[in-house]
Amino acid sequence: MTDRLVEHHGVPVLVCAPDGPPVASEQDALDQLIGAAFYRAEVVAVPARRLDDGFFDLSSGLAGAIMQKFVNYHLRLVVLGDLSDHLRASSALRDLVRESNRGRHIWFLPDLDALAARLAPDSYSG
Numbered sequence: 001m002t003d004r005l006v007e008h009h010g011v012p013v014l015v016c017a018p019d020g021p022p023v024a025s026e027q028d029a030l031d032q033l034i035g036a037a038f039y040r041a042e043v044v045a046v047p048a049r050r051l052d053d054g055f056f057d058l059s060s061g062l063a064g065a066i067m068q069k070f071v072n073y074h075l076r077l078v079v080l081g082d083l084s085d086h087l088r089a090s091s092a093l094r095d096l097v098r099e100s101n102r103g104r105h106i107w108f109l110p111d112l113d114a115l116a117a118r119l120a121p122d123s124y125s126g
Contacts, residue, residue, distance in 0.1 A: 008116040014041035024052035029066040048081035056086040
């Protein structure tokens with residue numbers, strides 16, 4: 001499977017392939033995610049399994065650095081998939097996910113259906 005551009009409620013979304021290269025650094029995020037989406041999409045939906053485990057270990061700083069890059073480039077990041085193992089291991093990550101999902105720039109969602117629902121005009125005022 002390759003990355004594909006889809007549209008949900010008028011919002012262009014780059015859906016990253018689950019079997020694509022791992023995102024293990026800020027540079028990977030710039031090259032594989034932000035670079036691929038720039039001028040094409042407003043949202044990048046990346047499967048959680050593509051993200052290095054360091055992303056979910058907040059002490060590594062990787063999540064914060066990648067999330068800041070998305071904000072700087074005016075793109076929204078959506079991490080898709082089951083995070084239950086990571087969430088059980090870290091109360092700080094649970095807090096980050098909860099707070100991020102209240103905002104407009106970074107979301108952690110179970111699947112593309114949840115993303116489509118989140119982008120619906122009656123649930124999002126972006």
